[in-house]
Amino acid sequence: MRKWLLPEYIDDLLPVEAEAVERIRRRLLDHFALHGYRLVRPPLIEHLESLLTGTGRELDLYTFKVVDQLSGRLLGLRADTTLQVARIDAHLLNAEGISRLCYAGSVLHTRPMGLTQTREVMQVGAELYGHAGIAADREVLRLMLSSLTLLGVPRIHLDLGHVGVFRALVADAALEADLAGELFAAMRTKNVPRIGELVRDLPESVRRSFLVLPELYGEANAVLERATKALPALPQVGSALNDLRTLVDAIDGAGIAVQIDLAELRDLDYHNGVVFSAYADGHAVAIGHGGRYDNIGEAFGRARAATGFSLYPRQLAELVPGTAARQGVLAPDVDEPALHAAILRLRAAGEMVVVAIEGKTADPHAHGCNRRLLHVDGAWQIQSV
Secondary structure, eight states, X not given: OOTTOOOTTOOOOOHHHHHHHHHHHHHHHHHHHHTTOEEOXXXXXXXXXXXXXXXXXXXXXXXXXXXXXXXXXXXXXXXOSHHHHHHIIIIIIOOSXXXXXXXXXXXXXXXXXXXXXXXXXXXXXXXXXXXOSHHHHHHHHXXXXXXXXXXXXXXXXXEEEEHHHHHHHHHHHTOOHHHHHHHHHHHHTTOHHHHHHHTTTSOXXXXXXXXXXXXXXXXXXXXXXXXXXXXXXXXXXXXXXXXXXXXXXXXTTSSOEEEEETTOOOOTTTOOSEEEEEEETTOOSOSEEEEEOTTTTGGGTOOOOEEEEEEOHHHHHHHOTTOSOOOEEEEEOOOOHHHHHHHHHHHHTTOOEEEETTOTTOOGGGGTEEEEEEEETTEEEEEEO
């Protein structure tokens, strides 16, 4: 085996892509900071039970596991960052009132999420703890969309859902946990024949409600109108639909195409309210995910309302204009104070300056430079190449 080969679905980021991803990371974190979100940096590895607390089997399957040589305990390499931030909020910060936190870092997956996906995923996210109202969901959703707009992502599409609708129907029908789990799995894949089989013996009104959920997809206002007529008048259903109306109204006129999908459920053990995904036109994979996950910190000693989102800089680098590597200035390797002063001024102004230590044979383009610093008429001047 060649020693330089990497594992499947693991790859290096070469300079152009790595620099583009890093610029996006910085811009996102700076944007979050302007909205009051404070940066935290959880470790890559933790005790396994901490990483998987309160999550479903899916995250367990995606988590790499190793034995700690110091303690003998089982450790996990994080497959998601949200639980770590919840631990920090609940156990370390333990602040009163609302906490706004953000993060940036890689997560590792035992298997790729899709055929074209890497197993090492860069996530940049923001999370809001301590507010159970729709105002918190509205804030994080607007922050996600404004972040994508700031980066210049073209033609953003937003998919909205609400896990509360499905939960309300399950509770009203008093379904057993096994049946609810099977129904949830079929609903996630919109397997209508399987949904029909599972609800076949339920009362007609209950059966009709579950069968209509996969059909409640499309333009936001139209779906909300249809859902109001088609779904039972349960308080939890009404509240969920009102939450969705609030979010649709909050981004109305922003030039973003909004669709609602009431069968968009994600992880039932993780989310319990609004869920949303952002897409860019012509890009099949979501570039951002978010939603509400109340009480996620309960196992860490503090059950708190929580909502937030994650963005993926590597995917964004494929879509965002202006993230190509910047062009610099090639300077000669001459020990002269005036030259050193000119280089320092350029770098202080944000210019990349490369010193040609190999001499006159240096190729500016090989160093990512499109200009030279030359001594002309008694002064150091920049000239294009």
